[in-house]
Amino acid sequence: MAEKILMKGNEAIAISAIRNGVDGYFGYPITPQSEVMETLMKEKPWETTGMVVLQAESELSSINMVYGGASCGKKVMTSSSSPGISLMCEGISYIAGAELPCVIVDVMRGGPGLGTIQPSQSDYSQAVKGGGHGDYHCIVIAPASAQDMYDFVDWGFELAFKYRNPVIILADGIIGQLMEKVELHPMKPRRTEEEVLRDAPWATLGKPAGRERNVITSLSLDANTQENFNRKLKAKYDDIRENEVKFSEYLTEDAEYLFVAFGCSSRICEAAVDILREEGIKAGLIRPITLFPFPEKEISRLAGQVKSIMSIELNLGQMVEDVRLAANGQCPVGFYGRQGGNIYTPEEIVEEFRKFNNLK
Amino acid sequence: MEISDMIKPENLVYGKPALLTDNVMHYCPGCSHGTVHKLIAEVIEDMGIQDKTIGISPVGCSVFAYNYIDIDWQEAAHGRAPALATATKRLCPDKYVFTYQGDGDLASIGTAEIIHACSRGENIVVIFINNGIYGMTGGQMAPTTLLGMKTSTTPYGRDAKLNGFPLKITEMLAALDGTAYISRQSVHTAAAARKAKNAIRKGFEYSSKGVGLSFIEIVSTCNSGWKLSPVEANKWMVEHMFAKYPVGDIKDVLK
Numbered sequence: 001m002a003e004k005i006l007m008k009g010n011e012a013i014a015i016s017a018i019r020n021g022v023d024g025y026f027g028y029p030i031t032p033q034s035e036v037m038e039t040l041m042k043e044k045p046w047e048t049t050g051m052v053v054l055q056a057e058s059e060l061s062s063i064n065m066v067y068g069g070a071s072c073g074k075k076v077m078t079s080s081s082s083p084g085i086s087l088m089c090e091g092i093s094y095i096a097g098a099e100l101p102c103v104i105v106d107v108m109r110g111g112p113g114l115g116t117i118q119p120s121q122s123d124y125s126q127a128v129k130g131g132g133h134g135d136y137h138c139i140v141i142a143p144a145s146a147q148d149m150y151d152f153v154d155w156g157f158e159l160a161f162k163y164r165n166p167v168i169i170l171a172d173g174i175i176g177q178l179m180e181k182v183e184l185h186p187m188k189p190r191r192t193e194e195e196v197l198r199d200a201p202w203a204t205l206g207k208p209a210g211r212e213r214n215v216i217t218s219l220s221l222d223a224n225t226q227e228n229f230n231r232k233l234k235a236k237y238d239d240i241r242e243n244e245v246k247f248s249e250y251l252t253e254d255a256e257y258l259f260v261a262f263g264c265s266s267r268i269c270e271a272a273v274d275i276l277r278e279e280g281i282k283a284g285l286i287r288p289i290t291l292f293p294f295p296e297k298e299i300s301r302l303a304g305q306v307k308s309i310m311s312i313e314l315n316l317g318q319m320v321e322d323v324r325l326a327a328n329g330q331c332p333v334g335f336y337g338r339q340g341g342n343i344y345t346p347e348e349i350v351e352e353f354r355k356f357n358n359l360k
Numbered sequence: 361m362e363i364s365d366m367i368k369p370e371n372l373v374y375g376k377p378a379l380l381t382d383n384v385m386h387y388c389p390g391c392s393h394g395t396v397h398k399l400i401a402e403v404i405e406d407m408g409i410q411d412k413t414i415g416i417s418p419v420g421c422s423v424f425a426y427n428y429i430d431i432d433w434q435e436a437a438h439g440r441a442p443a444l445a446t447a448t449k450r451l452c453p454d455k456y457v458f459t460y461q462g463d464g465d466l467a468s469i470g471t472a473e474i475i476h477a478c479s480r481g482e483n484i485v486v487i488f489i490n491n492g493i494y495g496m497t498g499g500q501m502a503p504t505t506l507l508g509m510k511t512s513t514t515p516y517g518r519d520a521k522l523n524g525f526p527l528k529i530t531e532m533l534a535a536l537d538g539t540a541y542i543s544r545q546s547v548h549t550a551a552a553a554r555k556a557k558n559a560i561r562k563g564f565e566y567s568s569k570g571v572g573l574s575f576i577e578i579v580s581t582c583n584s585g586w587k588l589s590p591v592e593a594n595k596w597m598v599e600h601m602f603a604k605y606p607v608g609d610i611k612d613v614l615k
Contacts, residue, residue, distance in 0.1 A: 024447060026447060054447075057475075058472060060440065060473075061473055061476065064444055065443045067440070068446065068447035068448045069448065071434040072451055074451050076451070094436075204432035205452060205455070206410070206414060206432055207410060207411060207430065207432045209411070213433065214432045214433075216434045217426065
């Protein structure tokens with residue numbers, strides 16, 4: 001039987017990194033995710049798996065350490081929270097432009113500015129739409145439990161290497177701090193240099209005689225070269241949209257009303273659906289697990305089935321824009337959110353649902 | 361005697377290092393970058409470490425360093441090269457890792473990255489080109505621009521009250537416990553280039569000894585930015601730059 005351990009979502013990220021053969025973690029302390037680096041430092045993986053763990057002088061530096069490590073074809077990651085991710089956006093743009101694999105964990109807190117240290121989902125747009133400069137996308141996956149935090153590290157690296165693209169695990173303060181049982185999977189060893197070169201022949205690990213030098217860069221001064229590169233990225237993103245969409249559904253088969261919610265909000269919405277079902281109202285829920293790519297086809301299909309859709313988010317209404325695009329006028333699309341670290345109860349969501357749908 | 365009679369291996373007194381590619385350099389005639397590139401290529405070739413060396417190029421004139429030296433390269437964001445080098449060396453401790461950075465990149469936008477890479481004692485080599493000006497963007501003031509020096513953003517000369525003082529970052533870094541070898545050199549004469557090459561070689565050798573960071577500043581010319589001929593630029597550098605940035609070894613923990 002697989003081992004189950006009670007741990008915080010943030011701790012699950014750290015333990016998963018060690019157990020899944022991650023080569024390096026580079027971070028900078030920020031609430032509410034400091035347990036990631038603290039756990040790694042306590043576990044001392046450099047003595048067991050050989051994993052490098054380093055506290056950088058800033059988020060600017062930690063993301064650029066990730067850039068350097070990823071340039072060597074290594075499995076490298078960082079974690080931070082909203083203000084820290086803003087600082088990293090320069091580096092993320094370069095990583096996307098250089099087409100490098102890495103995993104970035106964002107345990108969101110409220111903003112803008114220094115904001116609050118309480119949970120929030122107000123960086124959906126930053127993560128999903130870009131954040132840094134230039135036309136690029138990160139693959140964005142949204143955990144809703146400590147188990148997801150554990151599982152998404154490995155899945156994140158799988159996607160990152162498959163597409164040579166940065167992956168953001170978009171969590172929030174609740175998921176980061178929540179203590180739950182986590183099932184540990186068998187250890188994966190770190191890859192040898194030969195295995196790294198097999199997976200990443202582009203890696204800068206020193207140029208042996210007989211091969212062209214490997215250069216990791218995001219620079220091309222020629223307009224046509226850059227445009228061709230942008231089109232290549234577009235083709236990659238289309239490929240990701242086609243093949244990697246992941247979502248879960250709860251009671252949508254016969255649903256007349258639909259909620260859309262990701263991360264911690266999806267768990268609260270599930271309880272709201274249960275209340276409405278007990279009252280005989282056929283509500284259902286779709287939880288996008290990948291935020292980029294967004295499950296637009298499935299939401300579009302459900303929009304043709306239900307009377308209305310509500311997007312429930314811990315922000316002022318960000319994902320709702322993508323829900324509206326997917327629904328494309330087939331049904332009314334509403335929004336309810338809380339901000340500043342305040343969290344809705346299932347009852348509160350039910351009440352807002354009634355208001356929006358003019359139901360007594 | 362025809363010239364073709366003289367082109368024989370026994371008459372060869374100078375050769376281009378094999379690691380210097382045939383790409384036409386974009387540097388202006390008279391610029392120091394080309395010479396420093398050649399010295400680095402020679403050191404890597406002499407040490408036989410082409411297959412173990414990873415260079416990190418900056419943003420600035422030398423952004424395209426990866427076109428000229430035939431090794432694996434990473435092209436960093438402006439000022440961040442020491443962060444990339446840190447991770448590369450820590451993840452691949454048996455490799456030789458160096459950054460190549462100008463004064464704007466290293467001493468202005470990248471001060472945090474260089475100071476902390478030095479403070480942590482990363483076992484990397486840093487080649488710092490100090491020509492007191494932003495070359496690629498067209499000759500703006502750099503942190504190392506001398507007082508009174510005219511640039512496109514100090515058209516009346518650098519004024520300490522308005523623009524602050526020139527930054528002697530190399531001396532600052534020498535004060536940090538994590539640095540092992542700190543030297544300031546130049547490449548304006550054959551003798552100076554030989555000394556600079558020795559310093560670069562020492563830096564590469566130290567980086568595999570686990571003693572800390574090696575930092576070699578090359579006081580350089582930017583004759584286009586300085587609006588001087590190559591010969592006049594060399595003369596101006598000796599007269600003015602060396603007064604503020606004297607050449608020689610500053611720190612050597614193994615001495």
